[in-house]
Amino acid sequence: MTLLGPNDVRQLAAKLGIRPTKQLGQNFVHDPNTVRRIVRAAELTPDDVVLEVGPGLGSLTLALLEHGNAVCAVEIDPPLAAALPETAAQFVPEQADRLTVVAGDALRVDLGDVKPTALVANLPYNVAVPVVLHLLATVPSLRRGLVMVQKEVADRLTAGPGSRVYGVPSVKLAWYATAKQAGRVPAAVFWPVPNVESGLVGFATRNAPEGDRLATFAVIDAAFAQRRKMLRGALAAWAGGAPEAERILRAAGVDPGLRGEQLTVEDFARIASQRQPGEVTG
Structure with a gap:
């Protein structure tokens, strides 16, 4: 199967009239090897139903479908949400029927009957922590996840007590899950190229501590x-x-x-x- 490369990403964006915005935290991955590495690091089982937040032009979505998983993609930008099924049909036609697209804000969206078991996403830097914590609080079917976030955020999410960067995100994520760093992602694989390095955070849910x-x-x-x-x-x-x-x-x-x-x-x-x-x- 063919995934999106640099030329595909730019051509698709031009076709849709998409100009990446900082407001929506849009930096699109254009390297097939990177998205395949993310899918491998997510350690998905064939039965996992994947929740993807912010699929954008579909680079990671296609890699998830290529892996054989059902994907529920939540996209806040209406033109991107509308175009994603067509992109899947073009690049991974045999798996395209496994894709469900939900147009809306991940902090407010209703997933309906979809019961995702894994969160795999390239999250916009400005909402990464709220999105992860909100989904863990409101989607009880989630069992594992792998998210790409700003490297500084990855450090905070995975820090332990006594660390200089241990804080609110570290402790609140620990309520729901055990987390670990799962690698770095260079800025060069994004369009436009961000000014920061990205990191992968993997997590597995656990029983919450006793208490409210x-x-x-x-x-x-x-x-x-x-x-x-x-x-x-x-x-x-x-x-x-x-x-x-x-x-x-x-x-x-x-x-x-x-x-x-x-x-x-x-x-x-x-x-x-x-x-x-x-x-x-x-």
């Missing part, structure tokens, strides 16, 4: 809003005062002198569970 997710996420947000402060100070507004924050932390078995960057997601869940019902969150 929203309550735990509120603690995480509070702890990292003032990440240089010790927890007794950083959580003071959330708890209703520093003394109450210290009481909650000690009840959770957490040293009030630590900082948020030193805690695991399980630690944050225990802190959230020690708050008395009806307390004001600040």
